[in-house]
Amino acid sequence: MKNAIGVEIPEYIEGLGKLEPFQGVWSSxxxxxxxxxxxxxxxxxKKPHASKxxxxxxxxxxxxxxxxxxxxxxxxxxxxxxGVLMQTIKILDEMGIKDITLASSSLTSAHDGLVSYxxxxxxxxxxxxxxxxxxxxxxxxxxxxxxxxIHSHGGRVRDxxxxxxxxxxxxxxxxxxxxxxxxxxxxxxxxxxSMGYADIDARYSRNVIIVTDNLVDxxxxxxxxxxxxxxxxxxxxxxxxxxxxxxGTTRITNSPMDLRIARxxxxxxxxxxxxxxxxxxxxxxxxxxxxxxxxxxEDMKRKExxxxxxxxxxxxxxxxxxxxxxxxxxxxxxxxxxAVSTSVLNNPNHIEISCDQYANPNNCGSMTNKLDVVVxxxxxxxxxxxxxxxxxxxxxxxxxxxxHSDTASGANLTxxxxxxxxxxxxxxxxxxxxxxxxxxxxxxxxxxxxxxVNPSKPNLAAALKKAGLKVVxxxxxxxxxxxxxxxxxxxxxxxxxxxxxxxRDGTIIDVIYNVENLS
Amino acid sequence: xxxxxxxxxxMIQQAGVYGCDAVLLDLEDAVALNQKDAARILVRxxxxxxxxxxxxVCVRVNNFHTPFGLADLEEIVPLQPDNIRFPKTETVADVxxxxxxxxxxxxxxxxxxxxxxxxxxxxxxxGVANVYDIAASDSRIDAITIGGQDLxxxxxxxxTPDGVGIDYARKRIVxxxxxxxxxxxxxxxxxxxxxxxxxxxxxxxxxxxxxGKALINPRQVxxxxxxxxxxxxxxxxxxxxxxxxIKNKKAGIGVFAIDGKMIDAPVVxxxxxxxxxxxxxxKEIEKNAx
Numbered sequence: 001m002k003n004a005i006g007v008e009i010p011e012y013i014e015g016l017g018k019l020e021p022f023q024g025v026w027s028s029x030x031x032x033x034x035x036x037x038x039x040x041x042x043x044x045x046k047k048p049h050a051s052k053x054x055x056x057x058x059x060x061x062x063x064x065x066x067x068x069x070x071x072x073x074x075x076x077x078x079x080x081x082x083g084v085l086m087q088t089i090k091i092l093d094e095m096g097i098k099d100i101t102l103a104s105s106s107l108t109s110a111h112d113g114l115v116s117y118x119x120x121x122x123x124x125x126x127x128x129x130x131x132x133x134x135x136x137x138x139x140x141x142x143x144x145x146x147x148x149x150i151h152s153h154g155g156r157v158r159d160x161x162x163x164x165x166x167x168x169x170x171x172x173x174x175x176x177x178x179x180x181x182x183x184x185x186x187x188x189x190x191x192x193x194s195m196g197y198a199d200i201d202a203r204y205s206r207n208v209i210i211v212t213d214n215l216v217d218x219x220x221x222x223x224x225x226x227x228x229x230x231x232x233x234x235x236x237x238x239x240x241x242x243x244x245x246x247x248g249t250t251r252i253t254n255s256p257m258d259l260r261i262a263r264x265x266x267x268x269x270x271x272x273x274x275x276x277x278x279x280x281x282x283x284x285x286x287x288x289x290x291x292x293x294x295x296x297x298e299d300m301k302r303k304e305x306x307x308x309x310x311x312x313x314x315x316x317x318x319x320x321x322x323x324x325x326x327x328x329x330x331x332x333x334x335x336x337x338x339a340v341s342t343s344v345l346n347n348p349n350h351i352e353i354s355c356d357q358y359a360n361p362n363n364c365g366s367m368t369n370k371l372d373v374v375v376x377x378x379x380x381x382x383x384x385x386x387x388x389x390x391x392x393x394x395x396x397x398x399x400x401x402x403x404h405s406d407t408a409s410g411a412n413l414t415x416x417x418x419x420x421x422x423x424x425x426x427x428x429x430x431x432x433x434x435x436x437x438x439x440x441x442x443x444x445x446x447x448x449x450x451x452x453v454n455p456s457k458p459n460l461a462a463a464l465k466k467a468g469l470k471v472v473x474x475x476x477x478x479x480x481x482x483x484x485x486x487x488x489x490x491x492x493x494x495x496x497x498x499x500x501x502x503x504r505d506g507t508i509i510d511v512i513y514n515v516e517n518l519s
Numbered sequence: 520x521x522x523x524x525x526x527x528x529x530m531i532q533q534a535g536v537y538g539c540d541a542v543l544l545d546l547e548d549a550v551a552l553n554q555k556d557a558a559r560i561l562v563r564x565x566x567x568x569x570x571x572x573x574x575x576v577c578v579r580v581n582n583f584h585t586p587f588g589l590a591d592l593e594e595i596v597p598l599q600p601d602n603i604r605f606p607k608t609e610t611v612a613d614v615x616x617x618x619x620x621x622x623x624x625x626x627x628x629x630x631x632x633x634x635x636x637x638x639x640x641x642x643x644x645x646g647v648a649n650v651y652d653i654a655a656s657d658s659r660i661d662a663i664t665i666g667g668q669d670l671x672x673x674x675x676x677x678x679t680p681d682g683v684g685i686d687y688a689r690k691r692i693v694x695x696x697x698x699x700x701x702x703x704x705x706x707x708x709x710x711x712x713x714x715x716x717x718x719x720x721x722x723x724x725x726x727x728x729x730x731g732k733a734l735i736n737p738r739q740v741x742x743x744x745x746x747x748x749x750x751x752x753x754x755x756x757x758x759x760x761x762x763x764x765i766k767n768k769k770a771g772i773g774v775f776a777i778d779g780k781m782i783d784a785p786v787v788x789x790x791x792x793x794x795x796x797x798x799x800x801x802k803e804i805e806k807n808a809x
Contacts, residue, residue: 256737260537263741448536480570484532 015146064207081244105197106130130400154359167205181230182223188214193335199354266295271467359406368410385439388432524549525558535571642666667706757793765808
């Protein structure tokens with residue numbers, strides 16, 4: 001069956017079940033009650049004064065009675081510095097547990113070591129919002145038994161609440177926790193800031209273990225994760241390396257090209273009609289998109305604009321803007337910089353939120369639905385404004401859906417920033433290799449060689465032209481770039497589906513086929 | 520004007536997207552001796568293939584006292600970039616020798632109405648001493664520029680942040696350029712990470728009469744534009760001056776007052792310059808004032 005953007009979607013996939021094709025950005029969103037199955041939380045009980053403390057992670061996992069075919073969840077707030085997931089997998093493997101479904105909120109370079117567990121069949125299913133590095137390569141060539149499911153951040157919450165993902169065990173790193181499991185990421189030697197993704201795991205998993213390298217006196221304050229959801233608590237030597245949270249993609253770029261694109265994007269925002277007091281704003285991580293904040297900051301000061309809130313992955317740059325009074329508040333689901341944790345801890349206007357509040361499409365208070373402007377990156381875009389942020393030039397899985405489609409669907413203005421070409425490869429295609437965010441929800445694509453406005457927004461195009469911006473037809477831009485780069489040969493892909501890209505409403509927007517020769 | 524090394528294809532390909540007024544494709548100091556041939560061929564080819572959009576394109580060739588100068592002209596002149604820059608100009612004779620070759624090549628290629636203008640670059644004490652005559656030496660010269668790095672080397676001094684060592688040269692070159700109706704462009708600011716230093720130097724050179732500045736990194740473009748572009752307030756004032764000037768002119772009045780301040784021809788000329796910098800159509804103002 002074909003979905004709304006013309007992708008052939010299998011009706012059923014072994015190991016994953018029946019699939020629903022994507023029908024459009026807002027087709028499944030109706031007001032009031034949503035007609036999907038709701039999973040209730042597991043009821044738990046403990047005898048009075050029973051201790052939750054375990055001597056080590058192995059003991060805690062054993063107490064949770066792991067079994068073949070179980071679903072394990074973790075969070076990725078420590079990003080490249082995460083040390084908990086690999087410890088957990090090693091212990092489960094030594095216990096002989098097989099056929100695990102791994103549902104980490106995202107997977108980073110810290111998880112390259114998972115490849116051997118895929119190869120031996122210990123991990124057979126993966127649900128996540130992002131897959132990178134060696135793990136992405138391994139899945140791309142077909143080393144995971146069943147196709148990986150890549151969902152959005154909001155989609156992950158929805159998958160928990162509808163039972164698409166049924167966590168049996170959640171092992172959650174915290175930079176501070178007490179003996180009852182009240183936990184935070186806001187302070188301690190490994191502070192990483194918000195625990196927005198972990199919150200949903202704690203609430204919906206059958207067994208929850210808090211792992212910390214900083215056991216504090218009861219009660220742990222503040223506590224993002226609350227004790228009445230926690231089964232066991234473990235003190236370990238290290239939960240990871242918080243200094244690796246901030247990667248090169250989370251700092252303001254020095255690249256003249258990225259800065260140029262960012263300057264144009266900020267000008268787009270200034271003339272969009274949304275640049276006014278009370279504006280809300282989100283910027284993604286990465287080169288040009290994060291640099292937009294730099295220029296927006298200057299423009300807001302120049303025009304004396306005070307915004308309402310910033311949301312999403314929060315950098316220290318965002319914190320600076322909050323402290324300068326350019327925004328009233330930050331809603332933080334994920335801190336992209338260890339230094340942000342201080343602000344989470346001390347500034348009441350820096351509000352930690354769960355991923356449910358951030359982006360769940362099926363609740364009545366999703367922050368992404370209150371968003372005015374979002375700036376996002378892209379690996380590829382196409383003439384229908386579809387955006388790929390997952391697969392690379394060879395068709396390999398190397399990125400993250402994250403909150404891309406969540407924010408694009410909710411924002412009044414979705415701006416995608418990308419260079420017109422990288423190296424010798426054009427970024428504007430007839431059709432992106434993998435659709436993650438449908439063009440229906442993308443308003444403007446900003447490149448160094450011109451601004452492309454979705455034809456559904458003629459008034460916006462007129463306003464940007466009037467502001468002196470170079471507005472170009474996206475097909476003309478594609479042609480111009482191809483005159484310089486040529487048209488790359490079609491990627492050579494196999495016929496085995498190695499991953500499904502799930503839209504935030506649970507439908508399948510695209511499928512990823514195996515790469516035969518990954519060089 | 521943004522300097523782009525003539526041996527870097529990736530940078531040349533992107534040269535037109537940074538929003539600068541002009542790019543200079545450099546065959547001289549930015550190119551190592553053993554890459555002169557390759558750079559010359561690359562620049563020649565890229566002039567024919569790259570879209571520089573609205574950005575003016577200048578090519579800096581090597582001086583004729585090197586083995587490369589004439590060969591550069593042979594390749595570049597037939598393509599008629601917007602301008603060609605002659606470095607280390609010291610005397611009128613230098614200009615005449617240079618222009619003789621330029622005209623010969625244009626004739627050889629049947630270019631009857633050449634569009635390419637000439638920039639002369641003053642980079643030695645001797646050049647500074649002769650700058651008035653150099654500036655007036657050929658009608659195709661439309662800009663003159665100072666090369667601060669070479670000039671300080673020639674003078675045996677170190678270029679300091681306050682620019683005191685080249686201050687006389689700067690002012691002399693500005694006067695020579697203005698006296699001959701030329702655009703006068705300042706030298707580079709070498710520290711690409713010192714935004715404030717760049718801003719201060721640009722504000723200074725604007726005050727003493729330069730029309731632009733050479734840049735070595737695209738990150739410097741916006742700062743220089745911010746300094747040179749008139750502020751909203753300046754544009755508003757200039758608009759009012761020119762509008763009142765048109766009204767008074769129709770009434771046969773040459774000198775008038777706005778808010779008690781005398782407005783005469785030089786003030787009007789300055790207002791016109793501001794409006795031109797701001798790309799405001801004077802005819803539109805004239806129509807509205809009518």
